[in-house]
Amino acid sequence: MSVEQHLSRVVGTVRPLDPLRVATIDALGLVLTAPVRSAVDLPGFDNSAMDGYAVVAADLAGATPDAPVALPVLGDIPAGDTERHTLTAGSCWRIMTGAPVPEGADAVVQVELTDAGVQRVQVRAEVAVGTAVRRAGEDVRKGDLVLDAGVRLLPHHIAACVAAGAADVEVRPAPRVAVITTGDELVPVGAPLRHGQIHDSNGPMLAAAVRACGAVVASLVHVGDRDDESLADVVRRVAGDADAIVTSGGISAGAYEPVKEAFASGDAVRFDSVAMQPGKPQGFGLVGDGVPLFALPGNPVSSLVSFETFVVPALRCMAGRDQARVSWRASVTRGWRSPAGRVQLARVLLTRSAGGWQVEPSGAQGSHILGGLAAANAIAVIAADVDVVREGDEVDVHLLPGEEIPS
Ligand SMILES: Nc1nc2c(c(=O)[nH]1)N[C@H]1C(S)=C(S)[C@@H](COP(=O)(O)OP(=O)(O)OC[C@H]3O[C@@H](n4cnc5c(N)ncnc54)[C@H](O)[C@@H]3O)O[C@H]1N2
Numbered sequence: 193m194s195v196e197q198h199l200s201r202v203v204g205t206v207r208p209l210d211p212l213r214v215a216t217i218d219a220l221g222l223v224l225t226a227p228v229r230s231a232v233d234l235p236g237f238d239n240s241a242m243d244g245y246a247v248v249a250a251d252l253a254g255a256t257p258d259a260p261v262a263l264p265v266l267g268d269i270p271a272g273d274t275e276r277h278t279l280t281a282g283s284c285w286r287i288m289t290g291a292p293v294p295e296g297a298d299a300v301v302q303v304e305l306t307d308a309g310v311q312r313v314q315v316r317a318e319v320a321v322g323t324a325v326r327r328a329g330e331d332v333r334k335g336d337l338v339l340d341a342g343v344r345l346l347p348h349h350i351a352a353c354v355a356a357g358a359a360d361v362e363v364r365p366a367p368r369v370a371v372i373t374t375g376d377e378l379v380p381v382g383a384p385l386r387h388g389q390i391h392d393s394n395g396p397m398l399a400a401a402v403r404a405c406g407a408v409v410a411s412l413v414h415v416g417d418r419d420d421e422s423l424a425d426v427v428r429r430v431a432g433d434a435d436a437i438v439t440s441g442g443i444s445a446g447a448y449e450p451v452k453e454a455f456a457s458g459d460a461v462r463f464d465s466v467a468m469q470p471g472k473p474q475g476f477g478l479v480g481d482g483v484p485l486f487a488l489p490g491n492p493v494s495s496l497v498s499f500e501t502f503v504v505p506a507l508r509c510m511a512g513r514d515q516a517r518v519s520w521r522a523s524v525t526r527g528w529r530s531p532a533g534r535v536q537l538a539r540v541l542l543t544r545s546a547g548g549w550q551v552e553p554s555g556a557q558g559s560h561i562l563g564g565l566a567a568a569n570a571i572a573v574i575a576a577d578v579d580v581v582r583e584g585d586e587v588d589v590h591l592l593p594g595e596e597i598p599s
């Protein structure tokens with residue numbers, strides 16, 4: 193099976209999650225499923241754009257530094273003052289930025305153009321009608337569309353929603369993902385290692401990968417062969433509050449393959465050999481009430497590459513996000529070998545130089561080479577019919593989950 197065939201089976205099976213209303217402050221990164229209309233005018237009232245004095249502009253006609261106009265100050269209007277004040281011609285109010293402009297005032301003269309008087313103020317300049325007044329509704333009118341369905345909410349969108357009075361919004365929720373690692377050799381980090389044991393690095397790695405793509409870790413569990421609760425029971429249990437399940441390990445050709453064995457009898461989860469390196473063994477199907485289960489290979493590099501190739505597109509689909517992945521053409525500065533007949537997803541270091549984008553392998557390409565994985569920031573996709581990547585070749589690259597564009 194090709195990478196494209198397996199991927200299209202995955203994205204053809206998963207569905208966008210049902211919309212949910214969530215508090216706007218919790219909606220970062222989520223996609224709106226309904227438009228947001230403003231419940232209020234923005235600004236909600238005429239207010240001052242400057243610290244200064246609310247005036248009738250005509251009262252300042254002819255004011256200059258040499259011939260200032262003096263006005264009595266009726267009082268202060270700070271921001272947050274909820275009284276309705278009135279200005280009578282020939283006087284003024286001292287006013288602060290964001291405070292409501294009093295009835296009858298048609299301009300604000302900023303404090304720098306005055307002697308900053310408290311009882312009485314000397315104004316050294318004329319102002320035009322409307323100066324430094326932010327008009328009610330000039331930004332958004334009550335009922336106006338603020339954001340349309342489909343927008344993915346970022347901090348600036350959240351500001352607009354909240355200002356418009358939307359305490360909650362209708363969105364596709366962040367997918368909840370249960371991560372299950374298998375293998376009797378695994379012990380949690382921090383625990384001493386006996387001969388033959390290793391730290392369970394896939395659990396924390398996959399949990400981090402889930403978070404890096406905006407999804408939520410619903411649970412993170414390790415299941416050993418001798419545990420009281422069987423893998424099938426754990427899957428059933430975690431499926432109850434997960435939108436997807438990701439397992440690691442136990443799916444190849446050995447005598448102890450707990451994930452494969454747990455699903456061998458039914459046809460819910462299918463195990464395939466995908467023509468890619470790393471990531472050849474893959475399992476995928478629906479369990480419980482239709483929760484997609486991704487059975488990823490246990491080799492750490494294989495696990496991460498499989499996650500980013502198949503799970504990320506599925507989680508994006510569930511979250512209502514498009515599938516676009518930014519990729520670059522980069523020039524190879526040091527060549528490497530690629531397995532014939534399988535698409536290679538090579539771990540590379542992508543850099544930018546005056547000559548453009550460049551890549552080199554970040555280390556050996558074995559599926560257990562975590563040091564080389566940690567030194568990589570990108571994946572180069574090498575076609576199945578290529579067995580040697582040579583210096584000077586142009587290759588397609590994309591960033592690893594959460595990586596930023598190199599400067
Ligand atoms: N006879 C064959 N053997 C293998 C084949 C094959 O086709 N025929 N395929 C190889 C390939 S390719 C891969 S990839 C692996 C996949 O194996 P599993 O998915 O069954 O994974 P495990 O055997 O459980 O583990 C493989 C490897 O990864 C280490 N591992 C597992 N889980 C973790 C974890 N949570 N944290 C860190 N490291 C982990 C595990 O110790 C093994 O070294 O199979 C090949 N074999």
Ligand code: MOO
Binds near residue numbers: 468471472473494559
């Ligand atoms: O296909 Mo395995 O994922 O190469 O090591």
